[in-house]
Amino acid sequence: MLALLSPTKIRRILFICLFIFTLPSTLSAQNLFLQKVEMCNITNYCMDCGDVKASCDQLAIDFVSARINNRYLLKDATGSITFQVIVDERGFSCVLSHNDATKSALTNELITYLNGCIWKPAILNGKPVATSVNVIFRFISGGVYGQVQRMDLAEMKPPGDPIIYNKTVTYANPSLKNYDFTTWTKYNSPLVDNISKSAAMDQSDLLWYATEKGMTRFEGTTFIPVNEYNSPFPSDANIKEVTIDRDNNKWVYYDNKIFMYGSGGWQLFDFKQFLAGGVNQVLNSRNGELLFTTQNGLVVKRKDKVVVINKKSMPEMPSSNVLFAYVDSQKRLWIGTSKGTIMIDKSVITSFNSLNNTPLKNATISGAVEDEKGNVYFSLVDCEKQAGDSDSDKEGIAVLKFNGNWLHYNDKNSGMPANHVNTMLYDKFEHVLWLGTDESGIARFDLNNGWENYHNNNSPLPGFTIYQIVQDSKGVIYATTANGLLRIRKKAGA
Template sequence: MKKTLLVMALSLFSILLNAQSLYPEKFEDCKLSEFCLDCGNPQAQPPKTVFQNILHGIGEKKLVTLKGTLEMQILVDQEGKPCLLSIDNKTNMGSAELGIRQSVNATENWTPAIDGTKKENSSVSLIMEFVDGKFRAKRRTFNFTNQSNMKATGTPDQKGSERAALSERWKVFTQGNSELPWDMSRAVAADLKGNIWIGTDNGVVKISDGKWQHFNAGNTIISATKYNKAQTEPVRDLAVDQKDNKWFVIGYGVYCYDNRVWTKFDSVNSPINWARKIVVAPKGNILFTSWDGVASFDGSKWNVINKKNSKLPSDRVLGVFVDSKDRTWIGTFEGNVVIEKGKTTALNDKSSPLSKAHISKMWEDKKGNLWFSLYNEKGAAAGVYMLSPEGKWERLWNDNPTMFAGNSINDFFFDEEKNTLWLSQNNVGIIRYDIESKKTEIYTTENSNVTSVNIERITKGADGAIWAATFAGIIKTELK
């Protein structure tokens, strides 16, 4: 089988800090208490056989159908021995099924990182992307401003718009110019009172009338990281429900803040196990996607939607949404379904884009149109689609069908007031699309002051400004 390998050596500022797992799926057999993130001059270097060993562990039969992205944090000790510390598995197969930990830990010794004449313990993040029996790989970029902060800026995979064609300017909040406790941020939302909430890799921030309030392991029940009690577990997603409760995916668990009391939900008191995304249903239920199906909470009782009880094609759920007709749409890595009045229907009509790509996010506008971001690294089906109440499909960027094949959509926000769609595109930047004029503006680190190519969540503030959480700070559009 033909395999394509692209390894990108990327620049890095070094930093020593207590051990930290970067990704949600963690492994406990790496025992070092302190290491640096890809530090050294030279940095730790893998043996030439590292990717071949991983592919051998996966096996040729699985490689044929394997699709998606694996991001691995590998700890390399002073002797060069590798150990898989954490992983973000966004493929259609489980990590245990792929044998990733065994393959990484069994590879030949690396060349360890060196600081001057001293060998260092360090961690390296590698990304493998699989599509159509082939793969490509690269090394994750990290930049650091000081010994307590981490950020990732990156170079865009695609060219942005000409600077003169951009209609928006961005205001940037970082640890250096604001009270943001950590530059690497993954979530942002506006509550019912117009306050902005930010989820960082070191705590939660609330901005109210220009005043910043912090919530972390020191003043709430939010857990600290295992190896550094002064640092809070990363916030991976957040949402605000109809009662103005704030919901957070933090570390392994889920937290709810009712503006007075914090409550934690985990595998002990709920069916939640490594929740990924939070979605608020019209009737107030809170839905959590995971690799174990969908967990739903109505305020007192939990319910689980999975392959066993609801005929999902897979328990590895990418997206979920409940529309105004109380239909539950679920996207998995093996196909999409809609559940209505307890009946599950597979969305495999060949004339529908839902038969060719997987639902990652949905939204319903005031006219009853359903908006979809669809994920699929194979072929040209990934992208943004709109389904009218009459059942007619419309595809945005129809003249560029492979626009989101290699660089998927992380999030989108439909600003109905301005008839504008905002999208964050993985490893590219943020996109502004005027629905009436069909004008596209692509903002990257190269043509604007957008700070990172990694943008996770987008929201709108009460004043009309668009906010986005990036791996190098928070950005918002400047009001005109």
């Protein structure tokens, strides 16, 4: 959590970030952050543009940091504050907005210092231009340290057009108007990276957002860095997996090691002998087991016991390379491998490659969710798909009905926009299925009223690549994307 201290006492800062859905190359006094300073007399500027970008000598920013360190007691301060600074054609600076909601004395002092810095203006087409630059001050080891935060404008532009493989359905999207959409990026919030392929919602409605450049917790308004000051991980740690178990313990896979965070703090689990081949996913089972899918089998942690299921211990498995596993409400264990899927029901093992009457033949399950009636929905990967094949009709969604019958939805026989699904969520509040895709955005499947499809060309979504979808206890949905963290919240009365 971001904590700042006045000259006499520590003050806790909570900050709220506002997302700007489109950031064009030229802006008219647009505030990037929610906290507006409103003292800059600049009409137009570009966002960190220029053949030569606006720059300030690092020694000048170090001098500002030194002034703050001399005046404030920052022993326990953590987190960061980011300022949007306008640099005009003459090189004079003016803070336009920032992300400190408390507007503390320290922040106000930083604004005064930043407004006094002399910059070299940006040069565009041979002429100096006004530009917006971010300056971030991080609180590390009892001190504050500032630097210019360059923006990758390619990441801020629309990512292009989604690919909708379904050519027969016109998506009216009647439910779209019922939602508020908010997106956070590393440019308008303390997120360490725009891309997270693993995220988890804990029982306190804290979102754990893991990236290749570090991990962050999000409390709905406040971003809390998970770094060397409150965890075993450095601030730029490449976090591969994070999941939450039935007891609200957090499990993290980092540097081929497994860490658990619970009431006793962080613990390291020595699973190296089982995880030598690397972990594909860390999954939580409804019966309290923890499932590690690896290239050498499924590792199941049952309290203090560890069991390995692979072709050596179970020859019926198509492969030891396990990609996904799931325990359903009937306590059946489903295992998806690189060469097919099996299901273990008590002592009975079913190999679906030998069955011609199910959608799982020569397919592996890559995700699973279950509704309140006991219907199980599986996302599928075609085990026989050739390299370069972008859309296989063997993929899509397989549904095992509570009565034992199978259904198969794909983009040829339903309203699915694409067959390949990265993530699924069954929304128990609205009784709908949410699907995240690689190239087609989010699909919303109302089992009674059909399919909708949201992406950056028809909705406020920041892009079309969706990695993970999770939901908190109040029904708020979060999606990790290739272009930031997305929140989808039902409007009051909708």
